[in-house]
Amino acid sequence: MIALKTLIFTVLVPGTVLLYVPHELRSLSSNLPIFDIGAWRYIGLLPFILGFAMYFWCAFDFTFKGRGTPAPIDPPKHFVAEGLYRFVRNPMYVGVLLIIVGQCLFFQALVLVFYAAFLFAGFHAFVVFYEEPTLKRKFGSTYVDYSTIVPRWIPRRRPLPKSHVAALTRRCT
Numbered sequence: 001m002i003a004l005k006t007l008i009f010t011v012l013v014p015g016t017v018l019l020y021v022p023h024e025l026r027s028l029s030s031n032l033p034i035f036d037i038g039a040w041r042y043i044g045l046l047p048f049i050l051g052f053a054m055y056f057w058c059a060f061d062f063t064f065k066g067r068g069t070p071a072p073i074d075p076p077k078h079f080v081a082e083g084l085y086r087f088v089r090n091p092m093y094v095g096v097l098l099i100i101v102g103q104c105l106f107f108q109a110l111v112l113v114f115y116a117a118f119l120f121a122g123f124h125a126f127v128v129f130y131e132e133p134t135l136k137r138k139f140g141s142t143y144v145d146y147s148t149i150v151p152r153w154i155p156r157r158r159p160l161p162k163s164h165v166a167a168l169t170r171r172c173t
Helices: 002-028 038-064 091-107 110-139 141-149 162-171
Strands: none
């Protein structure tokens, strides 16, 4: 049941943010100039594919390790500090932004640069003013400790050691 809810959320919310809105923005701005990068535009496929892989990896971890969904109304019940969460606190949002950047490059659409900036500002505000306070209330010192050693947006060069992850998750069970 949780997997089905994750799938429905993914189709409705990220599907809208990542596919429908960029398509509409490109359609509405078709008379705006593009930045022509020629064949280099195919480099945009790298962040696009990487971003999708990141999103689905995180959604899998939320669903099967956290026993919840990516939706804020049905979040994971268990603290998730595994997988990509060993590198950065918000890998799902980073993945979403990479997808938009990839589309921006591939479609050479300047409007998507502004959309990516708008999304980042929204994600940052949501994380700082809602998610982090909620996680601090729900998981207490476990989340506080995690947030002091794992960065919010720029990934660590080395993952959080598995012994740290085990200690953090053990404190929440």
